[in-house]
Amino acid sequence: MTAIAFIGLGNxxxxxxxxxxxxxxxxxxxxxxxxxxxxxxxAGASVAASAAEAVKGAEVVITMLPAGKHVIGVYLGSNQQAxxxxxxxxxxxxxxxxxxxxxxxxxxxxxxxxxxxSMIDAPVSGGVAAATAGTLTFMCGGSxxxxxxxxxxxxxxxxxxxxxxxxGAGQIAKMCNNMLLxxxxxxxxxxxxxxxxxxxxxxxxxxxxxKSSGRNWSLEVYNPYPGVxxxxxxxxxxxxxxxxxxxxxxLGLAMDNAANSKSSTPLGLLAQSLYLQKQAMGDGxxxxxxxxxxxxx
Ligand code: NAD
Numbered sequence: 001m002t003a004i005a006f007i008g009l010g011n012x013x014x015x016x017x018x019x020x021x022x023x024x025x026x027x028x029x030x031x032x033x034x035x036x037x038x039x040x041x042x043a044g045a046s047v048a049a050s051a052a053e054a055v056k057g058a059e060v061v062i063t064m065l066p067a068g069k070h071v072i073g074v075y076l077g078s079n080q081q082a083x084x085x086x087x088x089x090x091x092x093x094x095x096x097x098x099x100x101x102x103x104x105x106x107x108x109x110x111x112x113x114x115x116x117x118s119m120i121d122a123p124v125s126g127g128v129a130a131a132t133a134g135t136l137t138f139m140c141g142g143s144x145x146x147x148x149x150x151x152x153x154x155x156x157x158x159x160x161x162x163x164x165x166x167x168g169a170g171q172i173a174k175m176c177n178n179m180l181l182x183x184x185x186x187x188x189x190x191x192x193x194x195x196x197x198x199x200x201x202x203x204x205x206x207x208x209x210x211k212s213s214g215r216n217w218s219l220e221v222y223n224p225y226p227g228v229x230x231x232x233x234x235x236x237x238x239x240x241x242x243x244x245x246x247x248x249x250x251l252g253l254a255m256d257n258a259a260n261s262k263s264s265t266p267l268g269l270l271a272q273s274l275y276l277q278k279q280a281m282g283d284g285x286x287x288x289x290x291x292x293x294x295x296x297x
Contacts, residue, residue: 001026002153005058007051007074008098009036011240012124013064015131016097016157018043020062023156030054055084055092060153062095067249068104071096075108085115093149094119097138099178099246101253102168105141109167118146121167122154123174127242129221129231135159139177141169172257179254181217182247182271182288188218189292192225203228224289233287241287248275248284 002025006017009031017040020027027045030053031037037047048054051074055061061084065071069078075094077083085108088094094112096105096119105121112119120142130136136158140147147163154161164173191214195205202225210219223229233241251272258265274291283290 003057003059004028004153005030005048005051005054005061006040006045006064007031007054007061008064008066008070009033009040010064010066011128011242012097012131014039015128016062016064016124016136017045019131019134019157020153021045025153025156028054028056028058050081051084052082052087055087058088058092060093060095060150061088062153063098065096065098065100066246067098068100071098071100072104072107076111085111085117088115088117090116092117093146093153095122095150095153096120097122097124099123099174099250099253100171101256102171105168105171109142118143118149119167120146120150121170122150123170124158125174125177126158127222128240131157138162139164139170139173141165141167141171171253175250175254175257178247178250179265179268179271182251182275183267184216185218185222185224185289186271186274186291188214188216189224189289190295192223193292193295196225218289222289224292232289234289234292238286238290240285241289243284244275244278244286244288244290245284247288248272248279251275 004025004027006029017029021044028048029040029045030048030051041047075083075085109119120140122138122140124136124138126136137160138154138158140163164170192202196202206228223232224234226234254268255272
């Protein structure tokens with residue numbers, strides 16, 4: 001049993017923290033939203049009144065926050081709060097599973113190292129369903145020692161654990177994956193809508209493409225057409241899931257990286273403009289599969 005502080009209990013963090021409780025770890029949680037704290041209290045976690053209180057006595061700290069500025073704020077501090085780094089014992093292992101920019105990872109990892117603390121970036125893939133089932137993929141960056149220590153904890157929340165390289169490498173792997181996901185979801189959406197515009201039943205077309213060369217993750221577990229897949233956000237008014245705002249953020253990270261690494265990513269750029277358009281329409285809080293709404297006549 002490990003004493004774990006878990007900070008950030010949103011769509012992903014909440015089921016991940018619940019799986020740590022189920023694995024008999026001693027979990028103390030913090031989030032800004034009282035409802036999220038109540039869910040974890042009912043699941044058996046201890047609830048803290050602040051991030052600083054949550055990390056008292058923690059052997060491992062896990063963060064699952066929206067973006068780099070939130071991660072920097074929690075670890076290093078901001079105008080609103082003091083950072084938690086100063087409060088941690090030397091042996092504490094830090095695991096950040098948020099999807100964030102590499103510069104923020106490096107800022108926190110460097111500050112942690114100066115205090116004798118180990119940190120890994122450990123962004124995830126699989127969405128809310130995999131977070132709930134404990135079958136996430138973790139793509140990690142950091143030292144192999146820190147990764148080895150993290151495995152016992154990560155395996156309670158995921159099934160595939162990869163060390164991609166040093167600090168930031170997990171985030172690079174994640175931004176490549178999510179750029180591909182955005183392209184694949186947009187492509188799946190336009191194929192389905194074109195079929196429907198020509199009188200095809202979206203369920204039949206999905207079944208055909210699933211057994212053909214168009215098969216992909218969006219079609220398999222996250223169908224964007226309403227009513228085809230009961231468990232998908234499309235059949236629940238595009239309630240997230242994975243928000244348009246977060247996909248737009250991830251595509252921003254990927255496009256910044258593409259410019260810096262002189263990588264040609266024309267489809268990533270096109271996918272980014274689709275998600276920015278959804279945001280401009282006021283759909284930032286909808287699930288990212290709602291991109292299909294741009295293809296409707
Ligand atoms: P979310 O917006 O649902 O949850 C984020 C949580 O962080 C919220 O509950 C918010 O209240 C909390 N928070 C923000 N600032 C805080 C602070 N200072 N202290 C404590 N809590 C704070 O987001 P999510 O969908 O859970 O995603 C989290 C991260 O995981 C993002 O970086 C996202 O890109 C990534 N991700 C999401 C999915 C998905 O399917 N939703 C999949 C893979 C990766």
